[in-house]
Amino acid sequence: MENILPNNIVLGAGIAGISASYHLKQKGIESTIYEKDSDWGGLCGFFEIEGFRFDRFVHFTFTKEEYIANIFEKSSPLYAHPSISYNYYNGAWLKHPAINNLAQLSSEEKTQIITDFVNRPQKDVSEIKNYDEWLRVQNGNYFAEHFPFPYTRKYWGQEPKDMETRWIGNRIRSAALDEVLRGAFEEQEQNFYYTSYMKYPKKGGFRSILNHCRNGLDIHFNKNVVRIDSRNKAVYFADGCHEQYDRLISSLPLPEIVKIIDDCPAEVLEAAEKLHWTSGYQISLGFNRPDVAKHLWFYIYDEDVMPARVYSPNLKSSDNAPEGCSSLQAEVFFDCKAEIPLSSVVLENTISRLKEICNFVDKDIVVKDIRFEKYANVTFTHEIYENRQIILDYLKSEGIDSIGRFGKWDYLWTFQAFKTGMEI
Numbered sequence: 001m002e003n004i005l006p007n008n009i010v011l012g013a014g015i016a017g018i019s020a021s022y023h024l025k026q027k028g029i030e031s032t033i034y035e036k037d038s039d040w041g042g043l044c045g046f047f048e049i050e051g052f053r054f055d056r057f058v059h060f061t062f063t064k065e066e067y068i069a070n071i072f073e074k075s076s077p078l079y080a081h082p083s084i085s086y087n088y089y090n091g092a093w094l095k096h097p098a099i100n101n102l103a104q105l106s107s108e109e110k111t112q113i114i115t116d117f118v119n120r121p122q123k124d125v126s127e128i129k130n131y132d133e134w135l136r137v138q139n140g141n142y143f144a145e146h147f148p149f150p151y152t153r154k155y156w157g158q159e160p161k162d163m164e165t166r167w168i169g170n171r172i173r174s175a176a177l178d179e180v181l182r183g184a185f186e187e188q189e190q191n192f193y194y195t196s197y198m199k200y201p202k203k204g205g206f207r208s209i210l211n212h213c214r215n216g217l218d219i220h221f222n223k224n225v226v227r228i229d230s231r232n233k234a235v236y237f238a239d240g241c242h243e244q245y246d247r248l249i250s251s252l253p254l255p256e257i258v259k260i261i262d263d264c265p266a267e268v269l270e271a272a273e274k275l276h277w278t279s280g281y282q283i284s285l286g287f288n289r290p291d292v293a294k295h296l297w298f299y300i301y302d303e304d305v306m307p308a309r310v311y312s313p314n315l316k317s318s319d320n321a322p323e324g325c326s327s328l329q330a331e332v333f334f335d336c337k338a339e340i341p342l343s344s345v346v347l348e349n350t351i352s353r354l355k356e357i358c359n360f361v362d363k364d365i366v367v368k369d370i371r372f373e374k375y376a377n378v379t380f381t382h383e384i385y386e387n388r389q390i391i392l393d394y395l396k397s398e399g400i401d402s403i404g405r406f407g408k409w410d411y412l413w414t415f416q417a418f419k420t421g422m423e424i
């Protein structure tokens with residue numbers, strides 16, 4: 001009798017899809033990945049222009065999970081950069097986190113911040129209704145309104161009151177009064193970041209952490225899935241081909257997959273309509289000078305400057321830029337339902353403001369590029385959990401395993417997205 005192997009299909013060759021296919025292979029189960037782009041890596045991928053390599057947004061790894069860390073290290077030797085970053089605020093450079101490093105501010109502003117910090121609202125976590133309240137309780141009103149509030153508008157495209165708080169976890173540290181006071185008098189040596197090292201491949205860009213897993217996987221590129229017939233277990237592609245499957249694993253964003261499944265119920269489509277996420281521009285600049293980038297990464301609070309965060313590919317690894325050159329990449333985000341400005345407007349604002357902030361002139365720039373990513377961050381608005389659950393329950397009922405940052409619809413870092421593929 002003919003021995004027919006089950007056809008396991010994985011949608012998307014980002015870190016989650018690669019991990020799912022790799023771990024199936026470890027169990028002796030073959031699978032095929034279908035990817036709409038012409039290359040693998042998804043958000044962990046990169047692009048190159050005239051010898052400058054840019055990742056798709058910032059990207060470092062800091063997993064403490066041994067199994068995953070070993071796989072990443074096995075793929076590529078990694079630099080371990082101390083997690084030292086900065087905040088640009090109204091012309092001043094404050095080490096991160098700003099609340100612990102107020103020394104550069106005027107006496108007037110320090111007095112307002114510290115007075116409000118001491119008198120900050122006292123509430124039990126269970127009484128806090130939204131991110132606005134959470135920020136005021138943690139920091140006091142003045143700091144909340146001048147630092148994380150503008151940053152929330154820039155990074156999340158939301159007013160803090162419109163966000164819930166369960167996503168925060170250990171991502172934002174709470175400061176103690178003695179730390180705030182000490183940091184107001186002098187620059188702090190102590191690093192208060194949630195992880196002490198940020199790791200990055202010495203060669204080949206961020207995606208190299210996946211080289212070991214990617215080897216030997218069967219990936220088909222330029223295969224944009226446009227229809228799923230879950231009843232007859234078939235996926236259809238934009239190029240007119242289709243494939244039958246026995247098992248379907250998807251890392252497609254929830255708002256996209258529900259639109260392409262035959263006969264998806266109206267309540268599931270409505271739940272997807274209510275989800276929020278950010279889309280983002282990456283503005284990538286290459287310079288013919290070695291010294292433009294001074295910080296591995298920094299945050300910008302001024303709301304008239306579009307980027308929320310800027311980092312340096314060449315400081316992540318010198319392999320990312322030609323010798324004697326340096327590079328920057330800036331991130332500009334918008335809520336998915338906001339009007340998105342033209343790329344020319346964003347590019348112009350970013351370059352003109354970064355010239356002042358980072359001290360460069362037009363003739364230093366040898367590469368400038370702007371790209372748009374439809375899916376950047378999942379946004380934790382108040383209705384996220386019930387709507388996400390409706391969609392996940394539906395996918396389960398259709399026999400589809402949903403993985404990854406946008407398939408789980410969660411604030412997952414790379415190692416966590418990798419883990420969702422592993423759990424498959």
Ligand SMILES: Cc1cc2nc3c(=O)[nH]c(=O)nc-3n(C[C@H](O)[C@H](O)[C@H](O)COP(=O)(O)OP(=O)(O)OC[C@H]3O[C@@H](n4cnc5c(N)ncnc54)[C@H](O)[C@@H]3O)c2cc1C
Pocket residue numbers: 011012013014015016017034035036037041042043044057058059060061062223224225226251252253256331375376377403404405406407412413414415417
């Ligand atoms: C601004 C920013 C900064 C970040 N910084 C870090 C960091 O420093 N450290 C860290 O650990 N994590 C970071 N992350 C998170 C990290 O990028 C993600 O967790 C991870 O890359 C998600 O992987 P994924 O495979 O789930 O999704 P993706 O990488 O999005 O992969 C999904 C894949 O599916 C493909 N696809 C989509 N639709 C279709 C279709 N219809 N047909 C076929 N294929 C399709 C896509 O092209 C893509 O390749 C950052 C994310 C952002 C946005």
